[in-house]
Amino acid sequence: MSRSLKKGPFIDPRLVEKVQKVIASGNKRQPIKTWSRACVITPEFVGLTFLVHNGKDFINVLIDENMVGHRLGEFASTRKFVRHGGKMAKDQESAAAKSAAPAKAAAPAKKK
Numbered sequence: 440m441s442r443s444l445k446k447g448p449f450i451d452p453r454l455v456e457k458v459q460k461v462i463a464s465g466n467k468r469q470p471i472k473t474w475s476r477a478c479v480i481t482p483e484f485v486g487l488t489f490l491v492h493n494g495k496d497f498i499n500v501l502i503d504e505n506m507v508g509h510r511l512g513e514f515a516s517t518r519k520f521v522r523h524g525g526k527m528a529k530d531q532e533s534a535a536a537k538s539a540a541p542a543k544a545a546a547p548a549k550k551k
Contacts, residue, residue: 448479448508458483472497476512491515 442449457469462483472490485504489498491511498515506514522528 449477451475452477454478458487461487470499473485473511476510476515478511480506480509480511482507493517
């Protein structure tokens with residue numbers, strides 16, 4: 440559900456202060472550390488690097504024009520996908536890798 444148009448987008452005031460300090464210093468590559476995942480990206484954030492907290496680590500997010508209007512948390516995933524399956528899927532994967540390796544080695548070289 441979106442936020443009311445009367446209220447406008449949520450922009451963390453502390454984060455805006457940090458952005459203004461970085462812009463004033465002229466060092467746009469200096470990352471800005473934030474826990475505010477709900478903050479909406481504004482046009483003044485473009486070109487800046489943010490370290491967005493995902494619950495465990497800080498994820499590097501470089502802001503570009505296409506990200507304006509989205510939230511910072513959308514670009515720092517909180518879940519890590521390992522893989523589906525278990526021992527059986529791992530065995531099948533290793534068997535496929537073994538069968539593919541000799542096939543590459545057995546290919547004849549082209550003659551001129």
